[in-house]
Amino acid sequence: GKPAAFVYNHFMNEIVLNGDVKTILQLLSSSGFEAFIVGGCVRDILLNTEPKDYDITTNANTREIKDVFRDYHVIETGIKHGTVTVMINHVGYEITTYRIDSDYPDHRHPSKVTFTGKLEYDLARRDFTINAMAYSEKTGIIDLYEGINDLKNGIIRCVGDPAKRFEEDALRILRCLRFASRLNFEIDSVTRKALFEKKDLLNFISCERILSEFNEIICTRQADRYLDEYRDVITVFLPEIKVMFDFDQNNRHHCYDLWQHTLHVIKNVSPSLDLRWAALFHDLGKYYTVTKGEDGQSHFYNHPRVSAEMAAVILERLRMDKKTASIINDLIFYHDYHIETRRSMKKVLQKIGFEEMEKLIELKKADNLAQDARYYRGDDYFHNLITQMNDIKTKNDAINVSDLTVNGSDLMELGLRNREIGNMLNRLLEEVMADRLSNEKEQLLNYVKRNSQ
DSSP states (O other): OOOOOOOGGGGGTOOOOOHHHHHHHHHHHHTTOOEEEETHHHHHHHTTOOOSOOEEEESSOHHHHHHHTTTSEEEEEEGGGTEEEEEETTEEEEEEEOEEEOOOTTSSSOSOEEEOSOHHHHHHTSSBGGGOOEEETTTEEEOTTOHHHHHHHTEEOBSSOHHHHHHHOTHHHHHHHHHHHHHTOEEOHHHHHHHHHTGGGGGGSOHHHHHHHHHHHHTSTTHHHHHHHTHHHHTTTOGGGGGGTTOOOOOTTOSSOHHHHHHHHHHHSOSOHHHHHHHHHTTTTHHHHOEEOTTSOEEOTTHHHHHHHHHHHHHHHTTOOHHHHHHHHHHHHHTTOOOOSHHHHHHHHHHHHHHHHHHHHHHHHHHHHTSOGGGOOOHHHHHHHHHHHHHHHHTTOOOSGGGSSOOHHHHHHTTOOHHHHHHHHHHHHHHHHTTSSOSOHHHHHHHHHHHOO
16 A cells, blocks of 8 residues: 655655746745745655645745735735735746644634744644645755655654644545545554544535545545445445445345445446446445345345435535536436347437446446356446447437437428427337337338328
């Protein structure tokens, strides 16, 4: 679980900065101020990853920062928190005055921010050791909390007292899991203990922020591992998944309990948001639909519909955007639907389209792989489904009324009116989808003539 080796010169305290960042640090320094890149960008550079953005911290106050950058476009993004954004080459760089945070009455935001002249006070308020390092060309890396060692050893550890860190800002609980799962790091034992003890503080966090963090967690390569290990934390905002834990499926097709099966499906699908969420919820309804047959085996009739209905409620609660939620619900609803025949595939394509169908086939394969190996349908089976889908696409088979080679105007010329037209177009589509008619204009018009007398 340890990260890849660092570039050697990072331990010589040399970091190569991009030109714009260098300019910012030099302008502040030449004006008599301290200035450092800080936080996640230092961490990413040490992990040989290009930072998404750069945060700069300084002992200059916002008025002084604006004066230093008077020749640039400066945006007052967070004056009361000591932050301005300087635009250089169409990129915004946040520059923030060293600060100390007071108490956090809502477990999310400090009630007051005090500006300070000391970098060490600013670093002391940060969440994790790997995010509490600063760098300038003058000083090299400033690492007061052994962040470099934690990066080397693959450890997520809070700065100072973890319980206090999580009480200040409960979102750090999910940030902790996000960094651990993204980097495949272990969470330090003291931090881990506090994380479980303080998990209920997540109730103070908005659904939008929880969704944003969890979306990143569920899309990491190791998502299944961290969802399992920290499932008691996840259930604070997803209590519905508890019913899957240790639920015996009691069915010869299944070799795992419901939760372990779900984790295997998550692992087997691509790390895209819609597929990972669909994998998480695809069998959620099994607990509520279980019946026992005469053979003593459990059956779960209609569980995809129940799972999709539950998922819709949960995703709305978490403020998932409607488009993504709709795709997730489609994937869940159809995950157990038989699409072996060309006609049945067209029926589903009619509802969800080609892009979603490709994802549905991937989910079905992942679901099958997470069952008893004796019941795996084989790679060829799923490859053939993709081939059949592509063949339908290539041949422009009619899936919707708009795909037919005849339209309402054609039927009006044959004397049909109003509702007759819509009914006949639907009949034609049904005949074409059942392969009783080919989608050729002359053949379709002849059918209309024969059947509209």
